[in-house]
Structure formats: C-alpha cells, structure tokens
Amino acid sequence: DVKVTQSSRYLVKRTGEKVFLECVQDMDHENMFWYRQDPGLGLRLIYFSYDVKMKEKGDIPEGYSVSREKKERFSLILESASTNQTSMYLCASSLVAAPDTQYFGPGTRLTVL
C-alpha cells in the first residue's frame, strides 16, 4: 500500500513565524501536491511538483513556498504565518503514469494565533 505521511497532525504557531510542513511518500511517486482544505471551499491546490527540484504554482500559492530536494519528500513553507493560513493542509502523491489517482496523507491541522 502507498503510504503518505505528514510530519504533524496538529500544529499551533504564532503570527509571523516561519512554518515547515513536511510530507513523505514511500512509493517512488513522481508527482506530489499540497492542498489546503477549508469548510465550504473543498480542496484548493497550493503547489505541486512533478520531479525533484521542479515545482509549479497551483490555484492559491500566495504566502507559500515549497521545496523538493528528494523524490520522496515535499515540504510546504509558510514564510511568515498569518491567521488566514489557519487550515487543514493535505499532501498527496501520484505516479506520472496515473497522475490523477492521488494518494493522500492524514493531514496537518495548522492553527495560527
């Protein structure tokens, strides 16, 4: 089974802090994704990566950056956290051969105070 793990299930940070959310997948997937999930808004794509060191902006990249130094790891960075970034963050991965069949991690619920 594909396993996607996220470094924290719950995280509380203060406004202005730099925040790192880590995601690791163990199935050699080329594609990795970061979404945020908010009530009534569904899942919105922040960034995705289709290869090591490659990244593309999703629908809501403002205030976020990403890093992919190794194939199995995809990090989401909030350079200066703000209260409107309080949300559930979901990481996913997929194969290039089946890019839309995504496997999700359990999510990180981030609260910014």
Next chain:
Amino acid sequence: AQSVTQPDIHITVSEGASLELRCNYSYGATPYLFWYVQSPGQGLQLLLKYFSGDTLVQGIKGFEAEFKRSQSSFNLRKPSVHWSDAAEYFCAVGANTNAGKSTFGDGTTLTVKP
C-alpha cells in the same frame, strides 16, 4: 476549465437505506472522474475512478458510481449504508496531464442515523 459541482452539502440517511451522492462536472473532453472519502480527522481515500470503458464502476467498501455523459454526472451509490460510512465525500475531475491537476468538488457530508 474543468469544474465539479456537488449539489448536496449535507445528506442524512438511515442505516441500511440506499444512498446516492450527486456529482456534476464540466470538462471539454472525456473526463477522468474520481470519488474520494474522508473520515473525520483523516486524509482522503480513493473509493473509485472512471477513465473509460464500462460506465458503471465498482469501488471499495461496496460503493459504485455511474458515468452519464449526457447528464455530465458521476453519481455515487451504495445499496445499504452502514454507520461507518458517515464521512465527507469528494468528487473530482482530472485532466490526465503530467501534473495531474484534479479539480475537487466542495464535498458532501454524510450522516447515518441508527
């Protein structure tokens, strides 16, 4: 641009009753369609997917979905709901590009009454 609409925000059914969750999509070509389930506090799990071929697709946990091109729909069904099916359900449409940028619906929350 692709889009997905899940018309029902919240549905309540009794345990043992049948279930149908609606999904309508907009996409210029033949879509790749998915249903995911999210249990409370968990990530999303793929229930089933449609790429081509038979328009009735079987998935895990006893779920099935039917692709109807004429209605631009991909509704999820289950003949008899169990209490453990209470969750949020997401429909998604994909473009099968290298990037796999699927578009997700806003979700339908299912409550199961005993």
